[in-house]
Amino acid sequence: MNRANMVKFLPLLIFTAAVLLLPVFTRDPYVFGVFTEIYLWVIVCLGLQVLMGTGLASVAQAAFMGVGAYTSVLLVVRLGWNYWIALPLAGVVAAIFALLIGLAVLRIKGVYFFIVTMGFALAFNVVAVSWVDLTRGTLGFSKIPPPSEINLGFTTIRFGYANLTESYYLVLAVCLVVILVAYRLVNSRIGFITRSIGEADVIAEHVGVNTFRYKILAFVICCAFAGVAGSLRAEYLLFVSSGSFPISDSIYAVMYAVVGGYGSVGGGILGPLVLVGISKGLTWVPAISLEYVPLFYGVILLAVIRLIPEGLVSVPRVFRWGLRPRSDSHERHEGRI
Amino acid sequence: MSADLFLQILVNALMSSLMLILIALGVTLVFGLMRIVNFYQGELYVLGGFVTWYFTSTVIPDLAGSKVLTFGLAVLLSGASVAILGMLIERLMLRRWHGKMFVSLIIALGLVPILQGGMFAVFGGLDKKAPDPFPGVVHLGGVTLQQSRVMAIVVAAVVVVAMYLFIRNTRIGRAMRAIEQDRDAAALQGVNYGRTCSWGMGIGCALSAIAGAVAAVVFSINPWSGATPLIKAFTVVILGGMGSFGGTVAAGFLIGFLESWAGTLLSADIALLLIYGTLITILIVRPKGLFGRE
Numbered sequence: 001m002n003r004a005n006m007v008k009f010l011p012l013l014i015f016t017a018a019v020l021l022l023p024v025f026t027r028d029p030y031v032f033g034v035f036t037e038i039y040l041w042v043i044v045c046l047g048l049q050v051l052m053g054t055g056l057a058s059v060a061q062a063a064f065m066g067v068g069a070y071t072s073v074l075l076v077v078r079l080g081w082n083y084w085i086a087l088p089l090a091g092v093v094a095a096i097f098a099l100l101i102g103l104a105v106l107r108i109k110g111v112y113f114f115i116v117t118m119g120f121a122l123a124f125n126v127v128a129v130s131w132v133d134l135t136r137g138t139l140g141f142s143k144i145p146p147p148s149e150i151n152l153g154f155t156t157i158r159f160g161y162a163n164l165t166e167s168y169y170l171v172l173a174v175c176l177v178v179i180l181v182a183y184r185l186v187n188s189r190i191g192f193i194t195r196s197i198g199e200a201d202v203i204a205e206h207v208g209v210n211t212f213r214y215k216i217l218a219f220v221i222c223c224a225f226a227g228v229a230g231s232l233r234a235e236y237l238l239f240v241s242s243g244s245f246p247i248s249d250s251i252y253a254v255m256y257a258v259v260g261g262y263g264s265v266g267g268g269i270l271g272p273l274v275l276v277g278i279s280k281g282l283t284w285v286p287a288i289s290l291e292y293v294p295l296f297y298g299v300i301l302l303a304v305i306r307l308i309p310e311g312l313v314s315v316p317r318v319f320r321w322g323l324r325p326r327s328d329s330h331e332r333h334e335g336r337i
Numbered sequence: 338m339s340a341d342l343f344l345q346i347l348v349n350a351l352m353s354s355l356m357l358i359l360i361a362l363g364v365t366l367v368f369g370l371m372r373i374v375n376f377y378q379g380e381l382y383v384l385g386g387f388v389t390w391y392f393t394s395t396v397i398p399d400l401a402g403s404k405v406l407t408f409g410l411a412v413l414l415s416g417a418s419v420a421i422l423g424m425l426i427e428r429l430m431l432r433r434w435h436g437k438m439f440v441s442l443i444i445a446l447g448l449v450p451i452l453q454g455g456m457f458a459v460f461g462g463l464d465k466k467a468p469d470p471f472p473g474v475v476h477l478g479g480v481t482l483q484q485s486r487v488m489a490i491v492v493a494a495v496v497v498v499a500m501y502l503f504i505r506n507t508r509i510g511r512a513m514r515a516i517e518q519d520r521d522a523a524a525l526q527g528v529n530y531g532r533t534c535s536w537g538m539g540i541g542c543a544l545s546a547i548a549g550a551v552a553a554v555v556f557s558i559n560p561w562s563g564a565t566p567l568i569k570a571f572t573v574v575i576l577g578g579m580g581s582f583g584g585t586v587a588a589g590f591l592i593g594f595l596e597s598w599a600g601t602l603l604s605a606d607i608a609l610l611l612i613y614g615t616l617i618t619i620l621i622v623r624p625k626g627l628f629g630r631e
Contacts, residue, residue, distance in 0.1 A: 055439060059446075104617055108624040111374055111438050115571045116620060119613040122568055126606045247564065251446055258443055291462060295454025301447035302430060305440070 012269075019172060023165045032168045034280050036236050039175035040229045041256055041272035046182040047225030048257040049268040053191070054218045055198035056110045059250040060117035061226045063124035066245035068094045068227025069234040073141050074134070083147035087231050094227025095220045102216040121247040128242035140241025147235060167236050174232060178225060183265050185221070194218050198263065248294065255301045261311030270312050275300065341481065346601050352486050352555070354593025355493035359548035360570035361577070361585045362500060363541035369517040369580035370537040371427075372436045376445035378545045378570060379563025380452035381423065385415040385546025386553030387460050387560075390467040408470035408554075412492070415550040416543040423542030424535050435534070449563075456560035466557040467550075489551045496547055497586065500540075504582065513537050517580060565609070569596065572616045578626030587627060 019035060044061050051058060068090035075086040105116045128135050147170075185191050196204045197211050205211055234240045252275070260271020278300070279293045304311060360378055367375040392411035393404075426448065434441040471484035504510040512533045515523035524530055549558070573592050577584030592612060599608035619626065 057439065057442065101617075104621050108620060111442065112575060112620055112624065114374075114442060115568070115575065116617060118568055119572070119616050122565070123610055123613045126609050130604075130606050248450075251449065254443070254446060291457050292454050294450030295458075298447040298449070298451035298454070302444060302451070305444060305447070306430075 012266075016176065023168065027165075029164055032164050034276070036168055036171045038272050038276050039171045040233050040236075041253065041276060042175055042269050043178045043229040043232075044226050044253050045257045045260065045272050046178055046265065046268040047222035048253055049263050049265065050182065050185060050191075050194065050225075051218045051222035052257060053186070053195045053198050053263040054215050055201065056106075056215060056219065057114050057254060058117040058219070058222065059114065059247060059254060060121045060124070061222075061253045062245040062247060062249035063121040064094045064098065064223040064226035065230030065233065065249075066124055066128060067097055067223075068230035069240050069244065070128070070135055070230075071227070072231035073144055073234050073240050076145055077141055083145075083235065087228065087235075090231035091224040091228040094230070095224040098220045098223035099216065102219045106215045106219065107212055117250075118247065121250055125242065125245065125247070128245070135242060138242050140239065140244070141234075142239045144234060144238045144240065146238060171232050171236055174228065178228070179265065179269065182225075182268065186265055190214070190217070195263070252294070252297060255297050259301055259304045259311055262309075264311070267311045274312060342601075344482070346597055348482050348486055348490070349601070350594040350597035351490050352493070352593075353596050354590045355490055355497065356548045356552055356566070357570050357573050357593050358497055358586055358589030359493055359544045360566060361573040361589055362497070362582070363544040364570055364574045365577075365580055365582070365585050366513070366537055366544075367541040368574070370513055371431070371441075371534050372438055373427075373431055373434070373441040374438055374445060375541065376442060376567070377448045377452055377563075378542075379565075379567030380449055380456070381419050381542050381563075382545040382549035382552070382566055383558050383560065383563045384422075384452065384456060385419050385549030386467065386558045386562075387456055387465065387549075388415040388418055388546070389550035389553050390465045390558075391460065393467050393470070394465075404468070404470040408467075411467075412547055412550040415546045419546035420539035420543040424539045427535065427538040432531075453560045453563070460560065462559060464557040464559045465553070467553040469554050471554075483555075485554050489555055492551050493548065496544065500544070501582065503540075509533060509536055569612060572612055574626075575616060576619050576626055578628040581626070581628040584626055584628030 022031070022035065044065065048058065048061060071093040072083065072086035072090040075081040075089060076083055101116065101120060105113050129137050131137075146167075186195075193204070193209055194214050194217070196207075196209060197214055201211050230245070233244075256271035256275050257268060258271070259267075259275060260269065260273075261267020275297060278296065282293055282296060283290065360382055363381075364375050364378050367373050389408070389411040392414055393407050430444055430448070431441055434444065469485050471488045474481045475484045475487060504514065512523065512528045513536075515526060515528055516530060516533055520530065552558070569592060573585060573588045576592065577586070577588030592615070595611060595615065596608045599611050
């Protein structure tokens with residue numbers, strides 16, 4: 001990688017180094033929890049960015065996290081499978097659900113798709129609560145068996161309550177992998193094509209792009225990421241219940257993605273980092289109770305749309321990755337949805 | 338099934354339908370005019386309920402000794418205040434994005450938690466229920482019905498009919514239809530786009546608010562109650578066809594009845610799932626909706 005690339009990636013490298021070294025500086029479970037949450041949302045938001053590149057939006061991400069989480073938990077708890085198999089399978093199952101929904105609904109305007117995703121999220125919550133035989137409803141699964149240990153010869157990596165650091169690294173590792181995958185994806189031919197759909201799908205069709213197929217691909221990828229994130233969260237918390245995936249989380253995910261920088265990889269990282277950070281920071285202010293956090297999110301979202309439409313990622317020009325947002329990046333999507 | 342139960346379900350169905358129709362009409366109106374997906378209609382519905390609750394329980398318990406009068410005033414107040422709020426929001430945040438569905442959707446999405454937070458700040462997070470101006474029951478055809486529900490039906494029906502007449506016969510109504518058909522041609526005919534859109538937004542919001550005001554007597558509400566009515570209303574809009582008045586009404590009855598019957602005979606959850614299933618089916622089979630124009 002040449003000099004210019006180094007400069008471009010420098011902030012991320014610094015950040016990566018910092019988070020890798022985090023356990024050196026602190027052992028506080030709360031701090032681990034906050035960062036893990038950020039990583040999980042980064043994974044979800046990166047998937048959303050891929051989808052939003054197509055000009056679609058989804059509020060079903062939390063539900064797909066739920067699909068992934070329940071898949072991996074059920075596989076581990078009910079069938080006794082190895083978590084290391086359950087994790088990718090979580091992504092696969094989420095992808096299958098996404099495929100089914102996408103096939104049904106993606107031929108029509110994006111607004112309808114959005115509403116369908118909202119319906120899916122609500123339906124998922126209803127099923128999660130009611131289908132107690134499968135999901136154990138509101139009680140959920142607690143004390144989930146942690147992933148089996150990895151024996152590396154010179155040392156054994158164990159997971160579980162006592163080994164929070166290992167879980168932290170696991171989530172971080174997956175997150176970094178996802179970032180890499182997303183970056184390569186966005187800059188690949190597939191990414192190029194999906195973005196062309198977002199910008200001008202009529203023209204894309206005329207050039208021979210099967211928009212339907214690529215929209216499905218984008219949606220499937222998006223939900224697969226969410227599924228993996230859900231499975232990881234279940235592993236980290238060792239707890240899952242029907243209340244773990246409210247639709248409000250999905251709305252936050254969309255906000256993180258848009259505030260960070262619509263359709264961009266850097267935005268998918270910056271958004272969750274900044275907003276989750278702010279929400280945690282707000283909890284230290286006694287005057288502001290928890291219920292007001294969404295209010296701040298909403299205000300920040302509107303402020304960003306008004307003032308920095310391309311999201312936080314465009315603020316330092318150094319952070320431009322994978323997408324070159326222009327000032328009319330929102331005008332692009334007029335009527336395309 | 339006893340006649341009593343049957344009629345109860347029927348009355349509930351009518352009420353649900355009309356509530357949904359009111360909200361859905363608001364959504365459809367705003368969408369048809371400005372191509373804005375009014376995602377915060379659910380919150381406006383709840384807000385209408387809160388304003389009514391606040392007015393009738395705290396400000397003036399009874400005006401001139403009449404609870405009915407107070408309630409009527411409260412409903413009007415709800416409608417007016419929410420309409421003004423809606424118009425302000427439109428003017429400040431959404432005016433730039435007329436016709437651009439995606440961005441207006443995101444903005445509306447951002448407005449949802451802001452409105453919820455605002456309601457929480459002002460009214461608190463506990464469930465509230467407006468005092469009943471029509472307590473007691475009425476006997477209709479040998480069957481016992483709650484008066485308040487009957488009142489809700491009557492009020493909602495009156496509003497729907499009024500809306501229909503308004504769109505059909507008044508100048509503004511015709512202006513709105515003109516804009517929906519062809520914005521530029523309407524401008525050439527002397528229609529003031531900005532003003533008409535503001536009115537459209539105001540009316541759309543008022544519709545939801547009135548539905549909420551009336552519902553607040555029957556159901557209890559909290560700042561986060563808006564999501565479920567919203568998704569049902571959107572289902573109605575899609576089923577009926579975006580931008581179609583008649584379609585919305587027809588779809589509203591369909592969904593309302595489906596919800597009532599399934600909700601009572603099976604469970605509220607299954608009713609929601611059925612509604613969602615209907616939504617998906619319609620989108621696969623006939624995306625335009627029953628009477629849709631696009």
